[in-house]
Amino acid sequence: METYLKTGFINMTKQARRIGLPRLLAVAVQTLFCASAEAAYEFNFQQPVTKVAQEVFDLHMWMMGICAIIFIAVFSVMFYSVIKHRKSSGARPASFHENTRVEILWTVIPFLIVIGISWPVTKTLLAMRDTSNFDITIKVTGYQWKWGYDYLNGEGEGIKFMSVLSTPEDQLSGKAPRDANYLLDVDNHLVVPVGKKIRILTTSNDVIHGWYVPAFGVQQDAIPGFIRDTWFRADREGVFRGQCLQLCGKGHGYMPIVVDVVSSEKYAAWVAEQKQKLAAGAEDPNKVWQLADLMQHGQEVYVKNCAACHQANGKGIPPAFPGLDGSKVANGPVSEHIATVLSGRPGTAMGAFGAQLSDSDIAAVITYERNSWSNKTGDAIQPSAIKAARH
């Protein structure tokens, strides 16, 4: 199987070379229609930056060529008939209504064309699905509505972070002019080295999401409770953007993917920087926080993780997203509040945040929720309480 996959891959590149004409056509069409670099993406696939994406691009152009030929052939016959065989120009109907030879011919020929098309696609598909011999593995977790990245092995092992839409609120609401990366920007980019085979494992924390970077020719659903895999090897450096492709609720349009492909030196520097941050950020679980500090940090966590549903003013959007202002949970027993945030509420949109947020984040956000708006419990929840509740 292994060698089969390999030969499939190599043959395909020859195939790709043979179909140079459609690619030329594609470039011609692109230059014809496109005035700016941004618009260059508009009539066709994005510029491929991986071999697989290039093959997909070529296959598509090649297929369009075949379709165009068939289309012109079939419809020139139809339009010839429409023009020449008009009753108004005196045409008299013939009486033939079958011809076995012709009918067999136009069943067999399309069948052969279909086989011809399937062959190169099969090869590309086998290459696309071969996730062996990878350099780095990154687990991608879909959350409503953000992405989490864990570097599982290879250079950078141990790095993990969340990646959230960073388009400013005033651009979303239209109060400020929208920039070129409107809805396509996140706070923490996924960073990978150029030329290395990156294996992506997808899963989800809540509903099904779709991880999609068109320039890499990669789309893989992220399914809760299951792991799926895909891979890419970027041929050049740059910033590449995609979006969630599987309807996942109200924030579906607001969870983009941004991948920075960098040189191996830059990647090494980035890894070192991340490791340093991780070390510095490692929390002392026994640290006792002041209420004011908890409130300040809690507000930051709340805005990033909770406000999309429960709203900044704590009123929520009932009944799907209940308000926290004056709610039973935020004013009732602390243990129940902690349990809700850690484990979520099954069967509702309330997800489990235990795996996404640190003890101090959760302590801070619960403190914030219990002491904001009209909620005045005065509770200052400490990270140690969260740690205890996790066990």
Add this chain to the structure above:
Amino acid sequence: MEATARGHADAAGHDHGQQPTGLKRWLTTTNHKDIGTMYLWFSFIMLMVGGVMALLIRVELFQPGLQFLEPDRFNEIVTLHGLIMVFGAIMPAFVGFANWMIPMQIGASDMAFGRLNNWSFWLLIPASLLLVTSLFVPGGAAGAGWTLYPPLSIQMGMGMDLTIFAVHILGISSILGSINIITTILNLRAPGMTMMKLPMFAWTWLITAFLIIAVMPVFAGAVTMLLTDRHFGTTFFSAGGGGDPVLFQHVFWFFGHPEVYIIILPGFGIISQVIPAFSRKQLFGYTSMVYATASIAILSFFVWGHHMFTSGMPVAGQLFYMYATMLIAVPTGVKVFNWIATMWRGALSFETPMLFALGFIFLFTMGGFSGLVLAMAAVDVQMHNTYYVVAHFHYTMVAGALFSAFAAVYYWLPKWTGHMYDETLGKIHFWLTMIFFNMTFFVQHFLGLAGMPRRIPDYALQFADFNMISTMGAFGLGLSQLLFLYIVIGCIKGGPKAAAKPWEGALGLEWDVPSPAPHHTWETQPQVK
């Protein structure tokens, strides 16, 4: 309605006993023509409701940013637009044609089961009310897309339960209707009307009815499992309890793929009757048309996985579904070739039904090509869930199913009403629909190629121009249908008297009964030679 009422009065001479009038007549009718009329009006109303929803979607997408709909509301409208158009507009339209035409075409006096027929229509009303009113319940309508994928659909409010109930009722209605159609075609044919003399419309409906009976229960099962997952603690679709969310996708698409052929096959039948009529020449390759329809129907059971190429199925699965899907291009191609061969060396004229039939062939072929592109699993990975898919299925469902429904209405209106419609206005309706349809949906191919996800309420700036064009096209397309309504009402109210056979080249028993068709036809079965 008025016309059939008049037809009723004309036929009163040989009516048996008293017939109820007014609302009671329509509630209790077992007459296939009355029921067909109700199906068609219902379907048109639903087309308008679903169309208004489409315009709401398009107006939100006119430019970047959120202007009219909150994201949750947007998802609800997207979901309802899909469900209403598929189950409320397209399917009932073809059942309406079947009711009106199949008994007349095969020389039967009515459908086999009159009361069942009445019941299967009236079930549609509560189902559609459930769907529409789910917008106004707490938590809003189901916002998980018409595909209702869990776990998202598990999260929804009670609107989801109303949708599930609506699907159950719609399923019962379709199954009852199908049983009726199968029984009618198999048992009530006039002497001499052998199976291989059946009009193509009856043939395609016979095959469609079998598809419906095979897959509607599957869909009902899928949504029932959703219901028990939501309320009764089962975990069919939740990994936490040993289930699998992808199971739902398999079950759904095992229904969903035959469903798209349920939608298009009767349309194929209509086109196979309209093209010969206006070519004044017999249908080319009748036998291969029948076999092609049957092969498409059978193959449709083996291709559902192509909706799930990115769900992570094994590569062997992807390859199987890719080959099976591409194979469907062969019988579909045969159909297109046969239609064109029918026109070849005919004596063509271009009345409105013929224009819609030609528009159908032209645009449906384009939809078929984009389907072939999507069938290439490696390419689909880059297109799945983008606007390319949206463009593809609107080419098959709007330019396919809806165009063939328009062709059918113009073709048979003279038979139904006894009047000719306004030919000039009909042609204008065709050209407006043709132009605005392409303006709306052709540009969506480009949006999809560039990577715009479907079902998003707001989008990046690079997608702005095409979305603006698409929205303008959609409004043109929507408004053009008001002209259609005007033409139909005009034709019911008056117009030149239609002959029993208003189209020179039309073939079939339905043209042997007078226009308008009297309330009861073929009480004495005709002899077919």
